[in-house]
Amino acid sequence: MKNKNNEKSQKIIDVRKVSAIIKKNYITISRDKARLLPALLFPIVIMLVLGYATGSTPKHIPTAIVIHDESPISQSIIQAISGSQYFSVSKVVSTEGEARELLDRGKIKVIVEIPPDLQDNIDNNMQSGIMVIVDESDSSIALTSRSILQVIISQISSQVSQQKFRAYQELMSVSSQKMNFYINNFQCQQSSGQTIFPLNYQQQSYNSNVMQPLLDVQLFSQVNPVNILQPIVYEEKPAYGVGRQALDFVIPALIAMTIFQGAVQGMGRSVAGEKREGSLTRVFLTPTSNVTIITGTLLFYIIFETIRASLLILLSVFLFGVRIEGSYLLIGIVLVIYIAICTSLGMLISATVKTEQQFQGIALLISLPVLFLSGVFFPIQAMPKFMQVIAQIFPVTYAADALRSVMVKGLGISTIILPLAILMLFLIVILIATVMLFKRDIE
Amino acid sequence: MADNIIEINNLVKKFGNFTAVNNMNLTVKEGEILGFLGPNGAGKTTTISMLTTLIKPTSGDAKIAGYDLLEEGEEIRSVIGVVPQSFSLFPELTAEENLTYIGRLYGLDELTIKERSDSILKRVALYEHRNRIAGIFSGGMKQRLSVAASIIFNPRILFMDEPTTGLDPQSRIAIREITKDLNKHGMTIIYTTHDMEEAEKICDRIIIMDGGKVIGNGTSEQLKHKYMSGYLLEVKLKTKIHIHELINEIKKISHVLKVNLENDILSITLKEKDDMFCRINKLLQSRRILFEDMKYNDPNLEDVFISLTRKDLRD
Numbered sequence: 001m002k003n004k005n006n007e008k009s010q011k012i013i014d015v016r017k018v019s020a021i022i023k024k025n026y027i028t029i030s031r032d033k034a035r036l037l038p039a040l041l042f043p044i045v046i047m048l049v050l051g052y053a054t055g056s057t058p059k060h061i062p063t064a065i066v067i068h069d070e071s072p073i074s075q076s077i078i079q080a081i082s083g084s085q086y087f088s089v090s091k092v093v094s095t096e097g098e099a100r101e102l103l104d105r106g107k108i109k110v111i112v113e114i115p116p117d118l119q120d121n122i123d124n125n126m127q128s129g130i131m132v133i134v135d136e137s138d139s140s141i142a143l144t145s146r147s148i149l150q151v152i153i154s155q156i157s158s159q160v161s162q163q164k165f166r167a168y169q170e171l172m173s174v175s176s177q178k179m180n181f182y183i184n185n186f187q188c189q190q191s192s193g194q195t196i197f198p199l200n201y202q203q204q205s206y207n208s209n210v211m212q213p214l215l216d217v218q219l220f221s222q223v224n225p226v227n228i229l230q231p232i233v234y235e236e237k238p239a240y241g242v243g244r245q246a247l248d249f250v251i252p253a254l255i256a257m258t259i260f261q262g263a264v265q266g267m268g269r270s271v272a273g274e275k276r277e278g279s280l281t282r283v284f285l286t287p288t289s290n291v292t293i294i295t296g297t298l299l300f301y302i303i304f305e306t307i308r309a310s311l312l313i314l315l316s317v318f319l320f321g322v323r324i325e326g327s328y329l330l331i332g333i334v335l336v337i338y339i340a341i342c343t344s345l346g347m348l349i350s351a352t353v354k355t356e357q358q359f360q361g362i363a364l365l366i367s368l369p370v371l372f373l374s375g376v377f378f379p380i381q382a383m384p385k386f387m388q389v390i391a392q393i394f395p396v397t398y399a400a401d402a403l404r405s406v407m408v409k410g411l412g413i414s415t416i417i418l419p420l421a422i423l424m425l426f427l428i429v430i431l432i433a434t435v436m437l438f439k440r441d442i443e
Numbered sequence: 444m445a446d447n448i449i450e451i452n453n454l455v456k457k458f459g460n461f462t463a464v465n466n467m468n469l470t471v472k473e474g475e476i477l478g479f480l481g482p483n484g485a486g487k488t489t490t491i492s493m494l495t496t497l498i499k500p501t502s503g504d505a506k507i508a509g510y511d512l513l514e515e516g517e518e519i520r521s522v523i524g525v526v527p528q529s530f531s532l533f534p535e536l537t538a539e540e541n542l543t544y545i546g547r548l549y550g551l552d553e554l555t556i557k558e559r560s561d562s563i564l565k566r567v568a569l570y571e572h573r574n575r576i577a578g579i580f581s582g583g584m585k586q587r588l589s590v591a592a593s594i595i596f597n598p599r600i601l602f603m604d605e606p607t608t609g610l611d612p613q614s615r616i617a618i619r620e621i622t623k624d625l626n627k628h629g630m631t632i633i634y635t636t637h638d639m640e641e642a643e644k645i646c647d648r649i650i651i652m653d654g655g656k657v658i659g660n661g662t663s664e665q666l667k668h669k670y671m672s673g674y675l676l677e678v679k680l681k682t683k684i685h686i687h688e689l690i691n692e693i694k695k696i697s698h699v700l701k702v703n704l705e706n707d708i709l710s711i712t713l714k715e716k717d718d719m720f721c722r723i724n725k726l727l728q729s730r731r732i733l734f735e736d737m738k739y740n741d742p743n744l745e746d747v748f749i750s751l752t753r754k755d756l757r758d
Contacts, residue, residue, distance in 0.1 A: 020547035278531030286548035
């Protein structure tokens, strides 16, 4: 005999129940101050600590060189840079645009642009600047690139300067020889009282032995000494916008990392904790489908973490003067997808464990690598190759990348389509796994 | 004859090599209060967990309110209420919020939830405390709230897994009264307990489980008669003397099975009660043997339980 009031069809996902779960989670978390406060304070503490933290010196920084001619001076600059252990010249291109594209895609971190008329300028005693563009994403890469390139350029400059000096010294000594020759000749003529050379020859000799050297000396005296002492100087153009500070580039990674920690922990409390308390059992006893439970819980934490991430961005703008370049909508899209991944991952872990302790164990196992591979503490480029490969399997890497591109570099959707697609893939896989592995069986 | 609301067929649950429930067969009639008695580890909670769809049976099947246990879990969950062994509500939510949340998960509309939660909170004497958070409730209050949450949607069957364990006497009595009251209104109740007296007081029928098996099944009276033979008449004598003749004389009376004298207690086991009380009284008076007290000491459920399980209760 079947109950009449139970004839309503069983829904896979029940919107009313989903909203009930969201409301319940809201009340739960808003009353748990001891949990809410650290969740909000954590990123601020990290940010303060990071303001002063430094990493190790990176090597083999991928670099592109823009050259417009094949002059010897250009070649010697390329040789000097690629000969240094700090840089690995991955591309020599002929326009700045090409190099910028590589920079946007993260293929290179530094652009060195040699001006087109460098050789002519040197020949004409004019000062030229070598333009350097550094990606600030990793503060230690930026710092290292700058100081090493300044040294390399000043070395080349002093070499050129020495060459020029030697050339002038030679010119002066030739001039003095010529004038001596002319004066000796002149004295000879006067003492003998006769003209040895024809008149037109005398005029020629005067021109080449007196007028020309005088002209050279005059020219030399008018040369700006700075241009001879420093024929080539280091110049820098900001990669994106102006007045960027290292922290600006850390913020996206910090947000990505904080969201990961917060979302995973939050889900642990919500699912594994409720398993321990037995309140999840109570939910399992009701006619509520797994998908409804998962959706309701995930949605709440996605909303919660989005608010937390927004607060974090606001704080970094007001407290640390971080500037947001890109579109807020795009930042929002990246954030929500990434938050969905993290909460689902937390759900996946807590769905498969039996106790909160087990959850903490697994969560720690995943959180620690994420913490250090996020690029917040150490630039990924400064790590050994295999660590860089490992970093590729964590969604945090792609999220930090996409956020950095949009927030700091102000780039559009086309540049982040790949990380975004990878993130979506992560989300789908994790969600499917969660639904499949979510067990009601309380044993 | 009422319909069977629960039919259990060859239900088995194994955890690795350990068999928690061993080939269980049982029917429960609609409207009865069925007590599940058994020592710890007897398989009571495992049985309840299977019947409430929390864990899957290893083999066997059951029909609950006409629904198949293995195939129609969601339907079963919408007709059963469960009061779990330990507190299982949301400590951060108030009493009323807990009921509202659970009510929503049962798909009730807001008006029904409000009406039912008010009346149920009054019934379990928590109405005054409805706006306090459940986490700070006493054990008894928590358990009453747990009962309240289990009946918010008016289930046909209510499973109560040791609902009074660890509670003070007032809370025990309150829970028992609520249980009886619910049953009076037609709810079928499955009640597991350690407490023999409690089982005798509220259950229509009692199942005794041990080692994953049902070893006794019947009303309290039936169990006693089936498993304990005779009645015990105890006489507390004033004088501490051994009178051999007297014992032999009593033994001659029909219906007397056994006579035993230990210190000053004379124990007489009888086949039938009849007028034995008077006859023995007369005999003792005629012999001028003084006694302080004479009374029937009926075998209680605990005797049945211990004789069946051959072990003391392990609480």
